[in-house]
Amino acid sequence: MSPDPELRLTSLQLAVLRVLWRKSEASVNEVHAALQTDRPLATTTVATLLKRLEARGVLTHRTEGRQFLYRALVNADEVGRTMTSELVEDVYAGDVTGLFAHLLDTRSVSEKDLAEIQRMIQEHE
Known part of the structure; x- marks a missing residue:
């Protein structure tokens, strides 16, 4: 979509x-x-x-x-969903792992954030 x-x-x-x-x-x-x-x-x-x-x-x-x-008339989630989809498609050619790798390499990620990301991944599986 x-x-x-x-x-x-x-x-x-x-x-x-x-x-x-x-x-x-x-x-x-x-x-x-x-x-x-x-x-x-x-x-x-x-x-x-x-x-x-x-x-x-x-x-x-x-x-x-x-x-x-x-x-x-739109909320932050709707805008975020659209703009994130565009970012993944336009910049990373659909490669979601490329986006995550970039975020992990270029941003300071706390232990708390990593634990939350891992929890979300497990929940998604």
Whole structure:
């Protein structure tokens, strides 16, 4: 099954979604303020991002007074599933073990994390 192309997101789009996941819903100004620390963007840029994500079916909005309040229509698991599938297919040519080998070679993995991964593998078997 191929990933949903509507969930191919840039890091900036993911940052917007993280704000909405954290706040449940937010106005353009609230999203803008939340992003300002890491990403100095114009308010109009944030508004454009929100409108484009809504046009793709990733977000929706409701009107309160004179402002739109946006909320996500997708959750982190759905986005993660799609983007992980794309990573495995596009970068590792479908080789799941290649992805795991890369993670183990390039990330610091604690004993606790390794034990949890082993538990998940045993549960999956």
